Amino acid sequence: xxxxxxxxxWLALLLALMLSLVAADCECGFxxxxxxxxxxxxxxxxxxxLLFTNMMESKFFELRNISQDGDWKRQQxxxxxxxxxxxxxxxxxxxxxxxxxxxGHGENVDADAGPGDGIALVVGSTLVDExxxxxxxxxxxxxxxxxSYRAGMKLTPVNGTCAAFFWYFNDTQEIDMxxxxxxxxxxxxxxxxxxxxxxxxxxxxxxxAAKTGTFKVVNLTFDPTVGFxxxxxxxxxxxxxxxxxxQLLAEMNGTSVPSGPGHIxxxxxxxxxxxxSGGPPKQDAIMTVSYVKAYFNSSDxxxxxxxxxxxRKARDDDAASGGSGRVCAIPDVTASNASTGGTFxxxxxxxxxxxxxxxxxxxxxAVHLSSTPTMAAALLLMVVLLAYS
Numbered sequence: 043x044x045x046x047x048x049x050x051x052w053l054a055l056l057l058a059l060m061l062s063l064v065a066a067d068c069e070c071g072f073x074x075x076x077x078x079x080x081x082x083x084x085x086x087x088x089x090x091x092l093l094f095t096n097m098m099e100s101k102f103f104e105l106r107n108i109s110q111d112g113d114w115k116r117q118q119x120x121x122x123x124x125x126x127x128x129x130x131x132x133x134x135x136x137x138x139x140x141x142x143x144x145x146g147h148g149e150n151v152d153a154d155a156g157p158g159d160g161i162a163l164v165v166g167s168t169l170v171d172e173x174x175x176x177x178x179x180x181x182x183x184x185x186x187x188x189x190s191y192r193a194g195m196k197l198t199p200v201n202g203t204c205a206a207f208f209w210y211f212n213d214t215q216e217i218d219m220x221x222x223x224x225x226x227x228x229x230x231x232x233x234x235x236x237x238x239x240x241x242x243x244x245x246x247x248x249x250x251a252a253k254t255g256t257f258k259v260v261n262l263t264f265d266p267t268v269g270f271x272x273x274x275x276x277x278x279x280x281x282x283x284x285x286x287x288x289q290l291l292a293e294m295n296g297t298s299v300p301s302g303p304g305h306i307x308x309x310x311x312x313x314x315x316x317x318x319s320g321g322p323p324k325q326d327a328i329m330t331v332s333y334v335k336a337y338f339n340s341s342d343x344x345x346x347x348x349x350x351x352x353x354r355k356a357r358d359d360d361a362a363s364g365g366s367g368r369v370c371a372i373p374d375v376t377a378s379n380a381s382t383g384g385t386f387x388x389x390x391x392x393x394x395x396x397x398x399x400x401x402x403x404x405x406x407x408a409v410h411l412s413s414t415p416t417m418a419a420a421l422l423l424m425v426v427l428l429a430y431s
Contacts, residue, residue, distance in 0.1 A: 067356070067368050067370075068097070068368060068369070068370040068387055069352045069353050069355075069356035069368040070353040070356060070357065070368040070369045071093045071094055071095045071349070071353070071369055071370075072093070072094045072095075072097060072337045072369070072370050072371075072372050072387075073091050073092070073093055073094075073369055073370070073371050073372065074091065074092050074094065074190050074276065074337065074371075074372045075090070075091055075371075076090055076091070076092060076276060076278065076283065077283070077290065079281065079293070079295065092188070092278065093339075093369070094188070094189055094190065094337040094338050094339055094372075095338075095339050095340060095345075095346070095349045096186075096189075096336075096337070096338050096339065096340045096345065096349070097335075097336070097337050097338075097387060097388065098113055098181070098183065098334070098335075098336040098338075099333070099334070099335050099336075099386050099387060099388040100113055100114065100333055100334045100335075100392065101333050101383070101386060101388075101392045102141075102160035102161045102331055102332055102333055102334070102392075103158065103159060103160045103332045103333060103382075103383075104391075104392050104393070105141055105160075105161070105392045105393060106141060106393050107141055107393075108139060108140065108141050108161050108179070109136075110393070111392070112182060113181060113182055113183070114179050114180065114181060114182060115179070115180050115181075115182055116136045116139040116177075116178070116179055117134050117136075117139075117178040117179070117180055118134055118135055118136050119134050120132070120133050120134070120173060121134075121173075121313075123172070123173075123313065123314075126313045127249075127313070127315060128313025128314050128315040128318075128319070129313065129314030129315060129316075130169065130172055130173055130174050130312075130313050130314040130322065131171075131172055131173030131174070131313070132173060132174055132176045132311055132312075132313050133170055133171075133173040133174065133175050133176060134176050134177065134178050134311075135175060135176075135177070138163065138164045138165075138166070138175055138176060138177035139161060139162070139163055139164075139177045139178070139179050140161070140162055140164075141158060141160075141161060141162075142158040142159045142160060142161070142162050142330065143158050159196075159330050159332060160194070160330050160331050160332035160333070161179065161308075161330070161331045162328050162329070162330055163177035163178070163179065163205075163308060163309070163310035163328070163329045163330075163331065164177050164310065164326055164327065164328050164329075165177065165198075165200075165202075165203045165310050165311060165312050165321070165322075165323055165326070165327045165329075166322075166326055167322060167323050167324060167325050167326050167327075169322065174311070174312045174313060174314070174321065174322045176309075176310060176311035176312065177309070177310045177311070177329075178307060178308070178309045178310075178311075179307070179308045179309075179331075180305060180306070180307045180308075181305045181306045181307070181336075182305075183305060184303065184304065184305040185303050185340045185341045185342045185345070186209065186303055186304055186305055186306060186336065186338045186340070186341075187277075187302070187303040187338060187339045187340065187341045188277055188278055188279060188338065188339050189276070189277055189336055189337055189338025189339060190274065190275075190276045190277075190335075190336070190337045190338070190372060191207075191209060191274065191275055191276075191277065191306055191334075191335075191336050191338070192272055192273070192274040192334065192335040192336070192375065193207045193272065193273055193274075193308065193331055193333070193334045193335075194270045194271070194272050194331065194332040194333045194334075194375075194380055194381070194383050195207065195266075195270065195271065195272075195273055195329065195330065195331050195332070196266070196267065196268075196269060196270045196271075196329070196330040196332070197221050197223065197266040197267050197329055198223055198267060198310075198323075198327040198328055198329050199223065199226065199267040200223060200323045200324070200325055200326075200327035201223055201224045201226075201320060201321075201323060201324070202223060202224055202312050202319065202320040202321025202322055202323040202324070202327070203222075203223050203310060203311065203312045203319060203320075203321060203323055203327045203329075204220055204221070204222055204223075204309075204310070204311055204312065204318060204319040205220070205221040205223070205309075205310050205329045206218060206219065206220045206221070206307070206308070206309040206310070206311075207219045207273055207306075207307075207308055207309075208220075208306070208307055208309070209275070209277060209300070209304050209305070209306050209307075210304050210305060210306070210307055211300060211302055211303065211304035213240060213245065213249065214240060214241055214242045214244070214245050215240070215241070215300035215301070215302065215304065216238075216239065216240035216300070216304075217238075217239055217275055217277055217282055217300065218236070218237070218238035218239070218240065219235055219236075219237060219238075219273050219275060219284060220235070220236040220238060221234075221235055221236070221266065222234070222236065222318065222319060222320070223267075223320075223323075223327070224319070224320035224321075226265075226266075226267065228265060231261075232261060233261060233262040233264065233265060233266055234259050234260065234261050234262070235259070235260055235261075235262055235266075235273075235284075235286070235291065236257070236258075236259055237257070237258045237259070237260060237284045237291065237292050237294070238251045238256065238257050239251065239256035239257075239282060239294055239298050239299060239300075240256075241254065241256055241298035242298075243255075243256070243298060244256065244257075244298075254298070255294075255296070255298070256294050256296075256298045258284075258291075258292045258294070260284075260291045260292055262286055263289075264287075264377065269380075269381065270330075270332050270380050270381045271286055271287050271377065271380045272285075272286070272287055272288070272375040272380045272383070273285070273286055274286075274288070277299075277300065277338075279299075280295055280296065280297070280299050281293065281294070281295040281299060282294045282295070282299055287375065287376050287377045287380055288374035288375055288376055302341070303340075303341035306334070306336060308329075308331055308334070310327070310329040312327075332381065332382075332383065333383040333386075335383065335386075337372055353368065356368045370387060373385045
């Protein structure tokens with residue numbers, strides 16, 4: 043990562059953006075509003091904006107074969123019962139992550155078929171060598187720093203699994219949203235989500251984050267097993283915000299918040315631990331993911347430089363035609379459009395070969411910014427400089 047001493051080009055670029063944030067296609071990044079920090083007195087309304095320079099959008103509901111998507115890698119490995127702190131081992135296998143065909147069955151590789159529901163991550167009900175068949179899908183990119191990370195998911199009603207959407211660098215730098223199906227109780231309208239930051243403090247507590255200040259359980263206001271909803275966390279400097287359908291669930295901050303780049307993971311598993319996942323499930327359990335959206339700052343210095351050059355060129359082109367700047371506002375997804383994911387900036391065909399991390403937005407159809415108050419722009423500048431210091 044670059045230091046403030048080498049931030050001259052960034053400073054000049056961002057000062058130019060401050061003057062007039064008027065968007066065209068997104069070459070100058072994506073802006074996300076964020077609320078005031080928790081003080082016990084705030085109303086939760088947005089009080090600042092953060093600029094993200096990179097985007098990765100995956101429309102799984104249009105995808106015909108997950109194995110051909112270069113942005114994502116299905117995982118295959120084994121975890122012993124002892125290493126996984128469970129009664130059984132975990133057997134992650136490629137076959138447990140597959141595209142759901144339009145008819146609702148199997149892997150769909152028919153080039154003429156229409157869209158399905160998305161990607162299935164399956165936890166099997168039959169033990170294989172004392173291990174439970176489980177599933178993981180991980181992003182190919184590992185340069186994902188401060189950002190807003192979102193997934194459209196429908197969870198399983200089958201008792202005995204843990205569904206997880208998380209950002210990961212290592213076991214002491216991890217941001218989790220985890221759902222334990224054994225905790226769901228429709229009769230009592232109980233649908234908890236476990237919000238976790240794994241840190242050095244949780245390692246010292248035997249990776250039991252509940253014994254630290256970075257673990258919260260929040261009850262969802264809807265049944266997450268009957269439809270798709272968007273789950274999201276915003277990883278900011280010294281601060282993480284958790285959301286469901288763009289409604290703030292909780293905030294965590296302080297030194298336990300990660301301080302570097304990582305990647306994002308979708309996981310569905312069980313190891314028989316009665317204090318967490320429970321299981322194994324009595325029948326195969328499916329978690330379905332319809333899309334993932336990630337807007338973030340990259341830790342890769344070459345990508346930082348490429349972004350600055352692309353933005354500068356776009357601004358020069360706009361200036362020649364009487365326009366100025368290309369910054370796009372990230373729209374919220376609500377319960378009403380969580381099944382489709384709302385607006386996507388990337389309108390390319392997900393079934394075309396993927397480079398695994400390009401930033402070409404094409405004709406984005408983006409929601410564009412009008413002028414931005416000087417104070418908010420100054421805050422944007424300050425936070426972005428922090429991101430690269």
